[in-house]
Amino acid sequence: MRISSSLLMCFWLFSVFTTLANDGLKKKFKLPAGVTAKDIVPNSLIIKYKNISTAATRSVQNNIASGKQKIQFLKHEPVVKLNRIYELPIQKQLALDKVGLNKVYEIEYRSSQSIENVINTLLEQEEVEYAEPRYIYHTSSEPNDPFFQQGTQNHLLRVNAVEAWNIQNAANGQIIAVVDSGADLEHEDLAANIYLNNNDPVNGIDDDGDGYIDNYRGWDFVGASFTNGRPDNNPDIPSDSLDHGMHVAGIASAVANNGIGIASLAKDAKLMILKAGSDDNATAIYRGYEAILYAVNKGVKIINCSWGGPGFSAYGQDVINFAVSNGCLVIAAAGNSAKEGLDYPAAYNGVLAVANVNNSDIKSSSSSYGFDVDIAAPGQNIWSTLNNDTYGTKSGTSMATPLVSSAAALVAAKYPQLSGPAIGEILRLSTDNIYTLSGNSNFVNKLGKGRLNIAKALESTPAIAIRKQNIILQDNSDGVLAGGDTVELAIDLKSILGNVSNLNVTLSTDNPDVTVITSNLVLTQLNQDETKQLGFFKVFLAPRTQENVEVIFKLQYASSNYQDEEFFALRVNLDYLNINENQIATTLTSNGRVGFSAQDAQNGLGFVYQNKNLLYEASLMIGNSTSRISNNARAPQIGRAEEDFLKITRPLKEIDDTNVLVAASTFNDYSSNSPLDVQVINKHYAYKNAPDDKYVIVEYLIKNNSIVPLNGLYVGLFCDWDIDNSEENIVKYRPDKSLAYTYSVNPGNPYTAVKVLNTNASVQFYPMSYQLVGDILEDDSFTRAEKFTSLSSGIFKTELGESLGGLDVMYTMGVGPYNVASKDSIQVAFAFIGGDNLNDIILSADAAQEKFEGLQLFESEPVLKFEVSQNYPNPTKGNTFFDVALPEAGSLFVDLYDITGKKIKQIYGTALMGSGKHTISTTLNDLSAGIYFAEFQYRQTKQVVKLILTN
The missing domain is CATH 3.30.70.1110 (Histidine kinase CheA-like, P2 response regulator-binding domain)
Incomplete structure (x- = not known):
């Protein structure tokens, strides 16, 4: 594992009815x-x-x-x-x-x-x-703007608060849980709206038996310090630096009509102050999910989360699922990255995600955005409460979020019977369209349904709201959603609000390479809180569809009294095929890598044995010099990889019966700056029955497409195995088996191995570790010159890591050199093996060798006519080579002439040479520099080659 490499992570939110799903296979955590x-x-x-x-x-x-x-x-x-x-x-x-x-x-x-x-x-x-x-999540506000004129609350006017108050004057004590950094509980404009738990007064006793002693005015889940503090019953902030939560609380429900300070949209909603940060860190949110749980269990319907971060948490999604199942509305800040993509918890399923717009309804420059945003609200230069009875401005999605929470409290007061998710849908469906504004032209459909309009939400409440819950896929390419395929989609739909009959659902996309064939389906009946599956939509992916592209789909809902739409994304035309046919699970790619199609262990299963992925990287390298080595191994630049191989055909299954699965892909090296001009067919053979069920044969058929020979060619794989703790591994090479095996110093862990199967060239083995001084990887850089060195140095060492108690070991395993004539091909094959111990590995290695020798995996192209190549190198200083192709067995003689036509000597002669392709060599060190001619006579046919000899 490269410890300094940055990792990419993409999280799939869809379930798939295909064998692509690797249920039960645990991937390594990064x-x-x-x-x-x-x-x-x-x-x-x-x-x-x-x-x-x-x-x-x-x-x-x-x-x-x-x-x-x-x-x-x-x-x-x-x-x-x-x-x-x-x-x-x-x-x-x-x-x-x-x-x-x-x-x-x-x-x-x-x-x-x-x-x-x-x-x-x-x-x-x-x-x-x-x-x-x-x-640790972080609060989402920007620094204060010192030039802002204090005392204005234009954001309330922007969302039509005055008109709303004429419909619903106040929140009537609805509770908003403010999960944040705490608040000044005695503030002149908040104190009267702080929620009080009268069942547990401050007396040192857990009067209400809920496990929290004296949680009378909220709760502090962290205390003075996350490392040294302890949860307590004091969510009050000790200093001005912690006033983020204070500012949020004022927007959510500052006291109105008290003749001082500011007004809030909700006016009199009760604020349950849940402090999820520490006294010594103004921006960190440590226990936000515990605070959400607390609010749910206290029966709070509206939960405000003006914080977030990049870390997806399964625990976090579990908490949100629990909240939604209990009728809670979790409202969260989209984030202030100014980029597409939301922070968590806003990005979780079931959360109402809020973007930030200014008072002109243009997206704030800092606001995150994306198709997962649900609603936008003013969040720029918002005037609100600060510590010690003061006021000031802050900006960000943190400020837009409590404005939506405050609006939710008003809707909840008017319709107390509605669930939190239903209230969220009312707010979303009652927004004003802001996409006609030129400033938002680059963010169409990425700022939610529109900008909050609380008056509209209260005045003309939507009666129906439908939302997708899940996408189910079926395709004809084993889950790769390949270009040229027709994919079927089913959608789980839930009625969040109201009953609906004859709901028309339309699927569409703007991607020109994707055609929705079946675009409209009808759901005859869906009742409130009911979920039903609708399918199947048929979608055709054009053969030209970009590889691994994310396609945005739109779902439109329509009935006699309801219209809405939402979006989802699917990554299609995958460049890899997961293979899980025996005790090994791995991935065939379209670029020669094994296990993962992309760098940093992305896009694939790796190499799974005993329900554990044991592989971090296995990358192909083909080269004949330090400057001409086509590969996709890790690059000299940290966190990057070479990408020299270009897909020709995606992985396809050729055979899939009760005994074996055979799949193949094709690629070339045209993405290299200095290509060798090779075309490669990569095949995987996975046998389904013992004794062949603990390995996969990985074969490369490499064709020289150039017009000149490829001489001194080496082919191999750079492998990085991670067994148990990656820094406690040992690798050894067995010359008698052409086998490199890796294991952990900790007993009870599996073994892995790579075995060279073909025997027509010398095995190359070069172990390495960045943890060793002077190692080829010590600087965490792997140059092309270093790659060729590792590929062409014979058996460099037969062991690494044992004397040091284990290392993070890697190695290059390959074969060569080969001389490959123009249009000729070579075959290189490896067995990737998993086992319980070394004896288990050896048994599988022997079985793989026997299976390989019994297969006709490769046939040379037939020779149709007598041909002789130009000598190489040319000019030459003495030692030179010729490639000769004979359609049938026969005699071959080669005579050398000088420029005057005088015969100098015979340089080759045989009465019988077999049919096929041959390489012959000669030494000309005894001759003077000059121009010579080599005359080849095969049977009754002659060919002459001009060559140049230099000193």
Whole structure:
């Protein structure tokens, strides 16, 4: 593993009815792209067990404590305490059990390992469903604008607050949970609206039995410091630097009609202040999801989250699922990255995501945007409450979000019977269109349905709201959604609000390479809170469809009294095929890589054995010099890879029967700056029955498409295996088996191996590790010259890592040199093997060799006529070569003449040479520099080649 490489992460939100789904296969955890040390709490994790029992949790703790990593749990507590569950209504208990939040634990640990290694150790435990960091999210406001004229609240006028108050004058005590950095509970314009839990007054006793002592005015989930503090009953902020939550609270529900300060849209909504940050960090949100859980269990319908970050959390999505199932509306800030793509929790399914526009309804320059945004609201230079009875401005999606929460409280006051998600839909469907404004022309449909209009929401309440819940796919290309295929889509639709009959659903896309064949379907009846599947839509992907492209689809809903639309994205025309036919699961790509199509272990399964992915990288390298080496291994630039190979045909299954699956792809090296001009057919053979079910044969048929020979050609794979802790691996080479095998110093882990199967060239093996001084990878850079060195140095070492107690080992494994005539081809094949121990590996290696020798995998192209190539090199200093093609066996003689026509000597002669292609050599060191002619006589035919000899 390259520890300094940045990782990319894309999260699929769709379920697929194909064998592409690798159910039960645990992938190695990598920190998501954009997440750094500042975004995670050190030595703290969230884990979810598959089943809760004392034996299961103790088994996990004992296993990881006794391993070499010696991971020790210092804290192991359920996120939802059992004594709190018993106090919940039966409906909430059932909801907790269904989502599985009663199986989620927070742990603090001690270990010398990296957080990624600790998580991967936990993921290897059978009892663990997921393990992930405790992400730190950050508040989403911009710095104050010092030139702004204080005292104006144009944002209220922009959303038609005055007209709204004529319809619904106040929120009538509806509760808004403000999950943030805390608030000044005594502020002159907030104090009267702070929610008070009269069932638990401040007396040192948990009067209401909910597990929180004296949670009278909210709760502080972190305390003075995340590392040294403790949760307490004081969400009041100790300093001005923590006034983010204070500003948010004022927008949500500052006291109105009190003759001082500001007004809020909701006027008198109660504010449940839930402090999820620490006193010593003004922007970090550590326990936002616990605060959301608290609000849900207290029966709060509207939950404001003016914070976010890049870290997707399965625990976070579980919490949102629980909130939605209990009728809560979670409203979250889209983020202030100024880029397409939302922060979490705004990006989770079920959250109402809010973008920021200015008072002209133009997207704020800092606001994040995307098709997942639900609604926009003013958030620029918003005047609100600050610490110690003061006021000021802040900007950002953090400010737009509580304005939407405040509006939600007014709608909830008018329609108390509605669920939170239904209230969110009313707000979304009542917005004003802002896409006709020129300033938003680049963001059409990426700022939600439109800008908040609370008067419209209260005056003409929508009666129906439909939202997709899931996309189901079926295709004819094993889940790759390939160009040229017809894909079928089914959609799970839920009625959030109202009953609907004869709902017309239309699917469309603006992508010119995608044609929706079946574009309209009708759902005859859908009742409120009901979910039904509608399908199938048929979609044709043109053969020219861009590889791995993300296609945006639009769903339009229409009935007699309802119209709406929403969007979703699908990544199509994948350049890889997952193969899971025996005890090995791996991926055939269209660029020669094995296991993953893209760098940094992306797009594929890797190499899975014993339900563990053991491979980080296996990249193809073909070259004959330090300057001409076509490859897609990691690049000299950290975090990048060479991409010299260009797809010709995507992976396709050729055979799939009860015994074997054979799949193939084709590519060339035309993306290289100095191509060799080769075309490669890459095949995978996966046998389904013992003794051949623990390996996959990976074959490369390499054709020289150039008009000159490729001499001194080497072919190999750069491999980076990660078994258990990647920094405790050993690799060894067995010359008698042409086999490189890798294993962990920790017992009980599987072995992996790569075996060279063809025997017509010398095996090359070069182990390496960036952890060694003087190693070829020490600088974390892998140049083309270094790649060729690793590919052409014979058996450089036969072992690496054993004497040092293990290393993060990599190696190049290959064969060569080959001399490949123009239009000729060579075959190179490897067996990728998984096993329980070395003996298991050897048995599979022998079986793979026997299987390979019994296959007619490659046939040379027939020779149709007598041909002789130009000698190479030319000019030559003495040693030179000729390629000769004979259609039938026969005699061949070669005589050398000088420029006057005088015969100098015979340089080759045989009475019988077999049919086919041959390479002959000669030495001319005894001759003077000059021009010579080589005359080839085959049977009764002659060919002459002019050559130049230099000193």
